[in-house]
Amino acid sequence: MGELGGMAMLGVIGGSGLYSIDGLEDQAWVAVDTPWGPPSDEILTGRLGDLEVAFLPRHGRGHRLSPTEINYRANIDALKRLGVTDVLSMSACGSFREELPPGTFVVVDQFIDRTFAREKSFFGSGLVAHVSMADPVCQRLGDLIEGAAIFAEVTLHRGGTYLAMEGPQFSSRAESNLYRGWGCDVIGMTNMPEAKLAREAELCYATVAMVTDFDCWHDEHGAVEVATIVEVLHRNAQAARALVRGIAPTLGASHHGACRHGCDRALEHAVITPPQARDPGAVARLDAVAGRVLRLEAKAQG
Numbered sequence: 355m356g357e358l359g360g361m362a363m364l365g366v367i368g369g370s371g372l373y374s375i376d377g378l379e380d381q382a383w384v385a386v387d388t389p390w391g392p393p394s395d396e397i398l399t400g401r402l403g404d405l406e407v408a409f410l411p412r413h414g415r416g417h418r419l420s421p422t423e424i425n426y427r428a429n430i431d432a433l434k435r436l437g438v439t440d441v442l443s444m445s446a447c448g449s450f451r452e453e454l455p456p457g458t459f460v461v462v463d464q465f466i467d468r469t470f471a472r473e474k475s476f477f478g479s480g481l482v483a484h485v486s487m488a489d490p491v492c493q494r495l496g497d498l499i500e501g502a503a504i505f506a507e508v509t510l511h512r513g514g515t516y517l518a519m520e521g522p523q524f525s526s527r528a529e530s531n532l533y534r535g536w537g538c539d540v541i542g543m544t545n546m547p548e549a550k551l552a553r554e555a556e557l558c559y560a561t562v563a564m565v566t567d568f569d570c571w572h573d574e575h576g577a578v579e580v581a582t583i584v585e586v587l588h589r590n591a592q593a594a595r596a597l598v599r600g601i602a603p604t605l606g607a608s609h610h611g612a613c614r615h616g617c618d619r620a621l622e623h624a625v626i627t628p629p630q631a632r633d634p635g636a637v638a639r640l641d642a643v644a645g646r647v648l649r650l651e652a653k654a655q656g
């Protein structure tokens with residue numbers, strides 16, 4: 355599980371409006387237990403060509419979980435446990451830019467985390483680690499998404515800052531203008547702590563933020579409404595699925611050896627608690643997420 359240089363396995367986290375994907379061979383919904391509790395739903399596993407794929411609907415089928423209620427740790431742990439190496443997060447979002455209208459897909463490269471009611475780390479309680487979030491997304495995966503967008507005929511914008519808010523209410527106009535003033539490009543409620551946890555789990559992670567609305571700053575568009583968002587989501591869903599199918603052949607073919615951006619080695623030099631001080635329960639809970647580094651250390655100590 356998760357050793358360096360093996361075959362790629364794509365994990366797709368489907369956001370609002372994307373509760374399944376199509377074209378999977380040998381597909382099965384599987385239940386995965388994790389030390390952090392249950393993930394949002396069973397995970398749809400299968401193959402796209404030679405590539406193993408695992409799909410998880412972030413809010414559960416039927417959209418039963420609010421952004422705050424999602425067990426982000428269980429979701430990331432479950433994907434890692436299944437052998438996923440690369441996570442493609444698909445998310446609906448509001449836009450802060452006139453030039454990013456509804457229907458645009460944005461491959462974001464930065465986040466500002468304004469969430470406050472979520473478990474944000476696998477570490478602590480007897481085993482502490484600090485990973486870097488300076489570059490929170492995997493550029494290699496971003497490149498693959500950019501390539502696939504051409505074939506999926508998707509209008510894709512590379513780069514942008516995603517503001518993660520707690521929700522579930524949308525922003526006030528003052529907040530919307532504040533985030534625009536900060537230089538944010540899009541806003542959503544789910545990519546944090548998801549991206550942080552993916553980094554801790556040494557997974558390559560990239561987000562496709564699918565613009566559904568202009569948030570509420572825009573004079574001509576008024577307040578955000580779920581009905582409007584759902585309408586745009588349905589229009590986006592086919593393009594989103596085409597994008598996933600387009601990434602599969604290149605990911606399968608290009609994933610040789612270690613990630614050149616170091617996503618798959620994020621925990622090396624990150625664990626600060628020495629082996630003798632670690633809580634055995636914490637070590638056990640981290641079997642999937644940090645098993646690779648913990649096993650390496652154990653081996654080095656003989």
Ligand SMILES: CSC[C@H]1O[C@H](OP(=O)(O)O)[C@H](O)[C@@H]1O
Pocket residue numbers: 368369370371412413421444445446447521542543544545580583
């Ligand atoms: C249905 S609008 C608000 C909802 O949509 C986004 O979810 P996701 O990122 O899972 O696509 C947003 O973050 C909110 O959770």
Ligand SMILES: Nc1ncnc2[nH]cnc12
Pocket residue numbers: 446447448449524525541542543566567568569570578583
């Ligand atoms: N304007 C918005 N704010 C937060 N989350 C969203 N998801 C879709 N549109 C959004």
